[in-house]
Amino acid sequence: MNRASSTRKFAPRKLAHQERATRTVDAILEGAAHILEKLGFEGYTTNAIADRAGVSIGSLYQYFPNKDAVTLALIERESAVLVREIEAAAEIPEWREAIRGMNQAAVRHQLRRPVLARLLDVEEARLPTRDPAAPGAGAIFGAMTSVLARAELTGSVQQIATDLMGITRGLTDMAGRAGDLDADDLERRVHQAVFGYLGGRSGAPRR
Known part of the structure; x- marks a missing residue:
């Protein structure tokens, strides 16, 4: 896999331009930070991130295709x-x-x-x-x-x-x-x- 294709894999699915979308992304990233701090890599899953952020797993995947994409954004x-x-x-x-x-x-x-x-x-x-x-x-x-x-x-x-x-x-x-x-x-x-x-x-x- 070349560098371009590997970086596309982790790119956000859509950018947060509207205020509500920005708040959602901010909540996801802060949720991810909290999970890493409290649970480490073992507890660091998209379900745990979404739960901590107070969003559905579907909402998380609207912005990030996978956990690594969340991590890169963080x-x-x-x-x-x-x-x-x-x-x-x-x-x-x-x-x-x-x-x-x-x-x-x-x-x-x-x-x-x-x-x-x-x-x-x-x-x-x-x-x-x-x-x-x-x-x-x-x-x-x-x-x-x-x-x-x-x-x-x-x-x-x-x-x-x-x-x-x-x-x-x-x-x-x-x-x-x-x-x-x-x-x-x-x-x-x-x-x-x-x-x-x-x-x-x-x-x-x-x-």
Whole structure:
């Protein structure tokens, strides 16, 4: 099965344009999030999602052809929240403070609903994205490079951005898997790792 056909399999059956339809989709996605958090993958079925959302199973299938389509939409919803917070932090004029704000956004996003974030990380690795330009890593990479371009750094800004994203993702994902819910301590560790890395670059003193 090629990528186009596999992504079509998980595409929503219809888009929610009207207010009532939007509310239904929102209820389905929040129902899915609740089931994942409370029951994990074993209890994560379309019937359970529909029941929690307060809709019929037929209504769910009007919008999503299968459970994986619901999951992808939930991943995109959560990613869009993170992207908005990262892009807001990127607007901070002083580049070091912008990086700190982006670190904080990543930590808070991971720990806001830690069980959900951890399980969606697993599913994100398993499922094909519907759109290569979907909200997520690409938008965050763009925000990161725009901030780093304001600094005096040695080496490729693109490579530095990739490395920083890897450092942050690694620490936050590990904290999620370990059940580490101390956001302040995790922020401190992420800041130390990120600015420790940047400290090796000319013009980027340790913070």
